[in-house]
Amino acid sequence: MMLLLAAGTAAGILVATTLIGPKKEFADKMEPFECGEHPIVSPKLRFSVKFYLVAIFFVIFDIEAVFLYPWAVIFKDLGIFGFVEMMIFIIILAIGLIYVWRRGALEWQ
Amino acid sequence: MEILIPTIKLATIYPEIIITTFAILVLLLQVFPTVIGKDYLGYTSLAGVILAAIITGQGGASGEGGEAIYSFSNMWVVDNYSRFFKLIFLLGTGLTILISIKYTKDEGINNGEYYSLLLFATAGMMLMAGGTDLIVIFLGLELMSISLYVLAGYVRKRLISNESALKYFLLGSFATGFLLYGIALLYGATGTTSLKGISGFISEASFGSPILIMGMLLLLIGFGFKIAAVPFHMWTPDVYEGAPSPITAFMSAGPKAAAFAAFLRVFIEALPSLQGIWVDIIWVLAALTMTIGNVIALVQDNVKRMLAYSSIAHAGYVLVAFVSTDKLGVASILYYMLAYTFMNIGAFAIVIIIGGKGEEKINLKDYTGLAYRYPLTAAAMCLFLLSLTGIPPTAGFMGKLYIFSAAIKSGYVGLATIAVLNSVISVYYYMKIILAMYMKEPESSVQHSPLVFTPAMIIALGLAVYGVLRMGIFPSAYISMAQQSYLSF
Amino acid sequence: MFYIIGGVAVLSALIMVTNKKPVSAAMSLIVVMFCLAGIYVILDAHLIAALQIIVYAGAIMVLFLFVIMLLNIQEKEGRVAKHKIFFQFTWILATGYVFINMVKLIGAGDLPARMEGNIDGFGTTRVVAEILFTDFLLPFEIASILLLAAIVGAVILAKAKIE
Numbered sequence: 001m002m003l004l005l006a007a008g009t010a011a012g013i014l015v016a017t018t019l020i021g022p023k024k025e026f027a028d029k030m031e032p033f034e035c036g037e038h039p040i041v042s043p044k045l046r047f048s049v050k051f052y053l054v055a056i057f058f059v060i061f062d063i064e065a066v067f068l069y070p071w072a073v074i075f076k077d078l079g080i081f082g083f084v085e086m087m088i089f090i091i092i093l094a095i096g097l098i099y100v101w102r103r104g105a106l107e108w109q
Numbered sequence: 110m111e112i113l114i115p116t117i118k119l120a121t122i123y124p125e126i127i128i129t130t131f132a133i134l135v136l137l138l139q140v141f142p143t144v145i146g147k148d149y150l151g152y153t154s155l156a157g158v159i160l161a162a163i164i165t166g167q168g169g170a171s172g173e174g175g176e177a178i179y180s181f182s183n184m185w186v187v188d189n190y191s192r193f194f195k196l197i198f199l200l201g202t203g204l205t206i207l208i209s210i211k212y213t214k215d216e217g218i219n220n221g222e223y224y225s226l227l228l229f230a231t232a233g234m235m236l237m238a239g240g241t242d243l244i245v246i247f248l249g250l251e252l253m254s255i256s257l258y259v260l261a262g263y264v265r266k267r268l269i270s271n272e273s274a275l276k277y278f279l280l281g282s283f284a285t286g287f288l289l290y291g292i293a294l295l296y297g298a299t300g301t302t303s304l305k306g307i308s309g310f311i312s313e314a315s316f317g318s319p320i321l322i323m324g325m326l327l328l329l330i331g332f333g334f335k336i337a338a339v340p341f342h343m344w345t346p347d348v349y350e351g352a353p354s355p356i357t358a359f360m361s362a363g364p365k366a367a368a369f370a371a372f373l374r375v376f377i378e379a380l381p382s383l384q385g386i387w388v389d390i391i392w393v394l395a396a397l398t399m400t401i402g403n404v405i406a407l408v409q410d411n412v413k414r415m416l417a418y419s420s421i422a423h424a425g426y427v428l429v430a431f432v433s434t435d436k437l438g439v440a441s442i443l444y445y446m447l448a449y450t451f452m453n454i455g456a457f458a459i460v461i462i463i464g465g466k467g468e469e470k471i472n473l474k475d476y477t478g479l480a481y482r483y484p485l486t487a488a489a490m491c492l493f494l495l496s497l498t499g500i501p502p503t504a505g506f507m508g509k510l511y512i513f514s515a516a517i518k519s520g521y522v523g524l525a526t527i528a529v530l531n532s533v534i535s536v537y538y539y540m541k542i543i544l545a546m547y548m549k550e551p552e553s554s555v556q557h558s559p560l561v562f563t564p565a566m567i568i569a570l571g572l573a574v575y576g577v578l579r580m581g582i583f584p585s586a587y588i589s590m591a592q593q594s595y596l597s598f
Numbered sequence: 599m600f601y602i603i604g605g606v607a608v609l610s611a612l613i614m615v616t617n618k619k620p621v622s623a624a625m626s627l628i629v630v631m632f633c634l635a636g637i638y639v640i641l642d643a644h645l646i647a648a649l650q651i652i653v654y655a656g657a658i659m660v661l662f663l664f665v666i667m668l669l670n671i672q673e674k675e676g677r678v679a680k681h682k683i684f685f686q687f688t689w690i691l692a693t694g695y696v697f698i699n700m701v702k703l704i705g706a707g708d709l710p711a712r713m714e715g716n717i718d719g720f721g722t723t724r725v726v727a728e729i730l731f732t733d734f735l736l737p738f739e740i741a742s743i744l745l746l747a748a749i750v751g752a753v754i755l756a757k758a759k760i761e
Contacts, residue, residue, distance in 0.1 A: 003599075051667070051668065052661075052665065053752060055660050055661040059660075060745050060748055062652060062653055062656065063657075063745060070726055092743060099749065102140035103753055103757070105753045115735065129743055184733070184736050226751070226754075242737075244734065252747055258751065263754065
């Protein structure tokens with residue numbers, strides 16, 4: 001019920017402003033404000049593949065981090081057994097980090 | 110709350126631990142190059158493979174008498190079946206490393222990552238062979254596949270290698286999706302991912318739920334892709350042609366065997382009650398795979414591409430044995446995969462030698478008159494090709510004999526007939542290479558650069574020739590080994 | 599509650615598929631991801647819901663956007679296939695068939711009993727963790743090796759220079 005009310009209020013305000021508010025559309029207004037130049041231009045240059053590499057590393061280490069949540073929840077119950085298995089997991093991925101680092105994949109050149 | 114900590118028999122995964130450790134070791138040696146020279150990375154990984162093979166051969170844990178040892182909450186098993194397959198993988202990887210050493214230097218890809226990924230792929234294959242839970246099998250398959258996608262595109266400056274990696278990745282991940290969806294549906298239908306649990310549930314419930322059948326079909330498609338069965342074979346020619354030759358050799362032997370290992374185990378152990386359905390489907394797949402693989406191979410001039418289609422056809426022969434699903438069938442698959450590893454990697458070794466730097470000479474015309482210039486090399490190639498055709502006294506002949514007799518004994522005479530006819534077709538294109546090598550005079554106008562033989566390459570070739578002849582002339586030891594592997598199943 | 603979130607999810611999924619601008623499509627995909635997370639919360643699967651947001655709506659979507667920018671796809675309509683209508687018709691038939699079957703399957707209640715209802719907090723973080731770190735120990739460790747192999751692969755394929 002609360003949720004419906006909240007959603008309804010938000011939607012209502014949006015609808016109301018679009019209905020009631022004055023509408024004057026012209027080219028300059030429809031553009032985001034940016035000093036002196038047109039902000040929306042098609043990028044001539046492609047994005048560098050380096051961004052992609054960073055994104056991949058983000059995904060991978062994100063997944064690693066995610067495994068820590070359930071582990072933390074039952075850490076006390078698992079005791080040393082859980083500690084060892086998580087350490088193996090982390091060490092293997094730490095080797096991945098060392099590798100990436102030493103390989104120079106983190107440098108932007 | 111008390112949590113039951115499972116007892117773990119670490120000894121059951123020693124071979125896998127060794128392979129993984131060496132993979133990591135080679136990786137670290139690459140980024141800390143002061144310890145040993147880059148030239149020894151290949152040999153280091155080879156040492157790991159040999160060590161793992163020795164431990165696997167000894168039984169991994171206390172597997173004397175061949176009884177299966179389960180561990181890791183029944184997710185993992187060491188039995189003769191998985192040990193036999195693991196030895197095939199390790200053999201394939203070992204041979205691949207031997208034929209890679211010079212190739213990687215020529216192509217400027219002599220990195221630790223190359224060997225590291227090979228070892229990771231091997232670890233994945235071993236996990237596929239020993240996993241008794243769909244999750245373990247799936248993770249092993251992914252580990253293997255991801256390493257292979259990268260290896261296929263390893264020669265980055267070659268456009269065709271990039272294309273190969275991209276195609277393999279896109280189609281491969283699609284197939285993985287099918288497989289995963291199949292696993293999810295099986296889990297949904299039975300509430301477990303353990304192979305034993307699934308078969309237990311199905312026999313208790315004794316109904317063919319549509320979800321179950323849909324899951325089985327999706328699994329079939331996923332595995333069908335990995336073994337390159339028609340009609341899921343589209344990626345094979347392009348990927349095999351574009352990938353670096355040692356990787357093509359590797360892909361056609363180890364991962365294919367691994368996919369068969371998991372395929373067999375999942376279908377025979379978990380889904381025996383649906384046998385009535387899947388046997389018919391595999392029958393059709395086998396017939397299609399053999400026929401289409403062989404017929405398209407007839408018109409190929411590029412030897413690598415021809416061998417790709419031939420490998421499709423060979424997957425078809427193995428599927429023939431799969432149809433019979435009994436002890437003899439499984440034993441003949443094991444025997445055939447071992448023989449195939451020897452003969453196919455051998456043939457690719459020659460392709461690498463002749464291909465030379467940059468893999469430029471991979472067409473049929475580059476083989477003309479080889480026998481006049483390098484009689485021994487030509488003889489070895491001839492032997493491998495005869496074995497692939499299935500002509501005595503080679504391993505390929507015995508392998509085909511066992512497969513066909515297994516099919517006939519189970520009453521699949523029609524399929525066996527198709528298989529024999531296909532073998533006859535295959536004679537034509539294998540003979541084309543042999544004829545080019547022996548019957549045609551070398552063209553004097555073409556300048557031949559001398560072929561380079563390195564010790565590692567010679568060892569690999571020697572091993573392959575030995576294996577092909579030994580398994581062809583004295584097959585009984587290997588056959589009984591293969592048959593024992595089924596007992597523990 | 600389920601129907602609200604489910605409806606939004608299906609709607610956003612439709613927008614995503616039909617939208618011609620790749621970035622807008624990706625944005626609708628984020629909405630789908632969040633809705634799925636909401637459904638997981640309803641099912642008491644809090645961990646999966648958190649994963650859904652952290653990994654999918656966060657990391658994977660970043661990757662998506664980077665790839666879109668990497669490829670620099672223009673807002674162009676793809677080439678119109680020759681038998682477009684025929685293909686569309688076939689697709690609609692195929693999806694319709696699968697959909698009807700799914701409805702039938704779910705309606706027939708063909709699922710085994712243990713799938714019904716929530717047993718002892720099935721799916722909560724604690725239960726998942728207990729299974730993950732005991733019975734599924736081996737897959738858990740394999741996952742780390744898999745991630746390591748993926749790291750190596752990403753470096754090999756995407757790094758600008760490899761000596």
